Amino acid sequence: MWVAWSEGSSREVYTPPARGRRAVAREPNSVMSGWLCVSIACALWLRFAPLAPAEVAASGPAPVEDAAPALPPPGMDRVLGWLQYVAGDYAAAVTPEGRRLSDEEFEEQLGLLERIAATLCECRDTRARPLCGRVHDLVDEARMHAPPAVFVPHVQRLHAEVVRTFDIRLAPRIRPSLAAGRLLYKESCATCHGEDGRGDGPRAAALEPRPSDFHAAHVGERLSPYQAFNVLTHGIPGTAMAGFETLEEHERWDLAFWVLALRHPAVVPAIAVEGVPEPSLAELARTTDAALAARLADRSPTERATLLARWRRVLPQRLE
Numbered sequence: 001m002w003v004a005w006s007e008g009s010s011r012e013v014y015t016p017p018a019r020g021r022r023a024v025a026r027e028p029n030s031v032m033s034g035w036l037c038v039s040i041a042c043a044l045w046l047r048f049a050p051l052a053p054a055e056v057a058a059s060g061p062a063p064v065e066d067a068a069p070a071l072p073p074p075g076m077d078r079v080l081g082w083l084q085y086v087a088g089d090y091a092a093a094v095t096p097e098g099r100r101l102s103d104e105e106f107e108e109q110l111g112l113l114e115r116i117a118a119t120l121c122e123c124r125d126t127r128a129r130p131l132c133g134r135v136h137d138l139v140d141e142a143r144m145h146a147p148p149a150v151f152v153p154h155v156q157r158l159h160a161e162v163v164r165t166f167d168i169r170l171a172p173r174i175r176p177s178l179a180a181g182r183l184l185y186k187e188s189c190a191t192c193h194g195e196d197g198r199g200d201g202p203r204a205a206a207l208e209p210r211p212s213d214f215h216a217a218h219v220g221e222r223l224s225p226y227q228a229f230n231v232l233t234h235g236i237p238g239t240a241m242a243g244f245e246t247l248e249e250h251e252r253w254d255l256a257f258w259v260l261a262l263r264h265p266a267v268v269p270a271i272a273v274e275g276v277p278e279p280s281l282a283e284l285a286r287t288t289d290a291a292l293a294a295r296l297a298d299r300s301p302t303e304r305a306t307l308l309a310r311w312r313r314v315l316p317q318r319l320e
């Protein structure tokens with residue numbers, strides 16, 4: 001799993017921090033080296049940024065309409081992935097009353113928050129400065145075991161601010177192809193995650209942690225294509241999940257959309273969809289299945305399942 005550091009196990013109940021207080025920075029070696037890499041990457045980005053959009057534009061078929069090339073400093077998409085991970089898992093570390101639930105989970109969450117702080121605070125892009133203060137507030141809150149109901153919205157707000165600050169695209173530049181995603185998945189992923197994405201590929205049994213089962217609700221429902229894109233681009237440190245940075249950006253999006261499609265039935269029956277606004281490609285890319293299902297709360301379970309399958313299997317497609 002993630003590299004994390006340990007801070008003993010104080011179990012006092014959360015009291016909200018005074019505004020403006022700052023945590024004393026702690027920097028174990030693993031975080032330091034990640035920090036250094038990201039700083040160097042940031043510096044390189046500042047130097048070479050003007051060249052990059054042209055490279056990206058050269059890849060793949062017809063662009064999606066509102067696509068505008070924008071490159072955030074490298075490291076920021078990782079920050080978003082880590083923030084999403086913390087938002088999703090913090091409730092496994094701290095109870096609703098603000099008590100520590102699991103030392104291991106808690107330390108993992110703190111370790112991630114430290115990485116986020118290191119990345120944002122060391123980035124030489126001046127736009128990152130206000131975000132540095134914000135993430136230190138989050139570290140303080142987590143150390144005091146802020147209840148998830150208080151803490152998670154703060155994490156989500158910082159996520160939105162990072163996206164806004166760096167104008168980060170959470171959607172593909174070109175429409176994805178599920179057919180291409182399926183083939184790539186077969187070649188590169190099925191050996192661990194299994195042909196159907198149930199985490200049961202031939203290599204799975206020998207791995208710890210095991211490859212994710214995308215059909216499991218706690219995995220598949222809280223994954224958006226953007227999160228899958230992020231994970232499969234960079235991998236997960238300390239696990240068998242490697243990064244696939246060598247694949248083209250549009251191929252990684254094809255894969256990400258396929259990961260979300262494969263948990264829904266391939267044959268989608270026609271049903272009346274009046275009154276249900278269809279999500280755009282950008283919305284589909286950044287939205288989890290859980291959030292899509294919540295929009296359909298007033299529909300019957302069958303209609304909900306059918307509409308979700310349509311949104312994941314039919315809507316995102318470009319025709320080959």
Ligand code: HEC
Pocket residue numbers: 001184185188189190191192193203207208209210211212219223227228229231232236239240241242244255256259
């Ligand atoms: C060598 C084995 C291996 C291969 C090959 C592999 N993965 Fe993984 N993958 C893993 C493991 C192990 C995890 C779980 C890590 C964990 O639990 O933290 C994982 C996690 C993931 C996750 C995160 C899911 C979650 O729980 O949030 C995604 C998304 C993912 N893999 C997609 C892919 C895709 C797409 C490919 C192919 C391009 C791929 N993986 C190839 C082993 C693999």
